[in-house]
Amino acid sequence: MRVGLDYRTVGTSPQSGISRQVYALEAALRTLPGIELERFTVAPLGDETRLQAHCPAWGCAKTAMHQPHNRLRFEAGFLPQALREKRIDLYISTFNMGLPLPPKPKGMRSVVLLHDLFQITLNNYHANRLKALIYKTSDRLSISYAVHSADRVWTPSQYSADETVRLFPKAAGKVRVLPNQVDGFIELAADLTARQLPPRYWLLVGTRELRKNVPFLVEAWQQARSLSPAVPELVLVGSLDHLPEAQRSLPGIRALSGVSDAELHALYRQAARLWQPSYAEGFGLPVIEALSVGTPVAVASGTSLDEITPPSAPRFSPTDGPALVQLMLALSDQVDEDSPEQRRLWAQRYNPLAYRQRLAELIEELK
Template sequence: MRVLFDHQILDAQAHGGVSRYFHQLISNLEGRDLATVQLPPAYTDNTCFRPLLAELGLQRDGVRSRLMQGLRKTGLPRKEIERVWRRTKRRHNRQASIEKLKQQDFDLFHPTYYDPYFLDHLEGKPFVLTIYDMIHEMFPGYFKPDDKTSEHKALLAMEAAGIIAISSCTKADILRYIDVDPEKIEVIHLASPLTGESEEIAVPGRYILHVGERCRYKNFRALLAAFAGLAATFPDLHLVCASPKRFDRSELDLIQRLGLADRCVSLSVNDAQLTFLYRHAALLIFPSLYEGFGLPVLEAFACDCPVVLSDTSCLPEIAGDAALYFDPADVASIEGTLSFLLSNSTLRQALIHRGRERLQRFSWATTAERTAAVYKKCLTDGSRYGKPDAVAAGGRAAGP
């Protein structure tokens, strides 16, 4: 069974949960002889895929790549350099994916994001679509008016031979917004991508940890307000944020107004350093209003870090009884839950134990095996792109 993946997530992310998912999926499909994986050659800054592409001889580091690396060292505005580089990568990588599609040397296609560019090049071959979340549909005001993600997602969901949802919550949300056959959607959970390797870095003596993006639906401002309320009770406590992006001006202004300038730290870290942060944190705080899965939850479990979570979306599905929960819309709820765990060492140890147990439910081997089963079903059933297995999307369709 030959499965072709494309370039999209290599362009979209230098780091991130979706690229981690596909890196682990591809590695386990190949490593367990579940499928023969094909990838296009690509220019990429993606930290997960650069070593894999180099190993396969598919990493493109030609003149364009060296040119952009050189430009980054000049005095040109960084944003303009990165914009040109992203556009250049996207154009060349998309063409490389199209060339692989035209060769037709595959049985099934698995795009890594929602651009429907490939539909005209499948020539009847089936494709499987992974839907990670329905954030664009649930929070449209957080995105630009010309953002086509929802439109493209609905189109591909209708045309796909099979759909993978990374949580039961995500499946339910798909069915709320896109009118597709529920039988077409298979829920397949992810797992922790951390290997256990740890690299020590300088950190405050006692800190709570936030991992990942801090954009609007991530609810970071509410976390800062809750943390400010804890400052007097826990004078030695800091907030460490692990993310490729440093605090922006609006975040720095809020941190300053709340009197937290010497209590908040932003760090860009690799996986080994992230493991160190989890292992030495008082807890992981995850205040998001919505998630499709929540990989940091399992990462924390893998590193014996207790977890405090929003009680929304998929997070209770993933963490079960191995976390404490709060209402992310209520700053007092966030503050009170943090304070309760920070003051209770017995509960902290109990959550660490439950986290270890909960983690056993998730493995990349299972993710790959169940994904391969979806591929085989789509091929065996004779499902093909364009088969009318769903009616047209009608916006906010009625859910189950």
């Protein structure tokens, strides 16, 4: 089977969570017998990516690959013919949309990886309202087309699968769950001495997106800390710029940017607990990363975090601030609910072997 893989996210943001899943998918496909893999993307003229993937004759800046007009040019003007020429049997789009527009190559099957639907169900950061409207309309049309035209829709969680069926009921029969792969950390944990961290801290990873609900957690943490000196300081991986101005200078809060994988490994290992307050989450990578090194977690309820987190881990409403304050006070000096080994074992269900086994089942279904 000749498989084509949409590689555009790797060019745009090679370290993003979606790109990490593209790498995982690519590596797993290469281990399956009878699979020949080809990459398809767009790249700037002269870029080395053109030596590693099939690209159109025209180029564009890496930051412009996902602009609506460039997507249309790639998916309508280049991809259908390129897939026919390379005799692709199965094409996998990797970023919620991006399948080739008609005419579809005869006999080719297609899959869309639908990480979540927040592009069309939630408000996102854009420069202005007009740009937000253009992107939301474009994304809605593109995702709708991908879901309806794909032979299969793969989602990383049952939550995302259920949301897909809720919004696109006719797609119910072709939605499948392919949980994300979480590799764990290969590099040794870094020495964080230069970061001058407190001896005990709580950790939160990712601050930019509104759905991460960071100001809500910071507000509850501030109140809990004012009530008890046992509440640890709070370390954010990201930027304070996405917090309300009044929260950026709170005593006991700090943000770290430019964090390497080795530093992130150390941050997880040394944290007293990871908090994930998202009110919308398609998977929740930081939760599994923390569990993989034995660190306890506490998560907001109501989305995919419910299914990827051990049943014994504390949960809280993403809207009930007073209840979260009480939970923080209770957890500030409470003995952990599980052992580090139990948490590491839970995280193993998302390791590369588990991912390859599930992917092999889904590929076999399409043969």
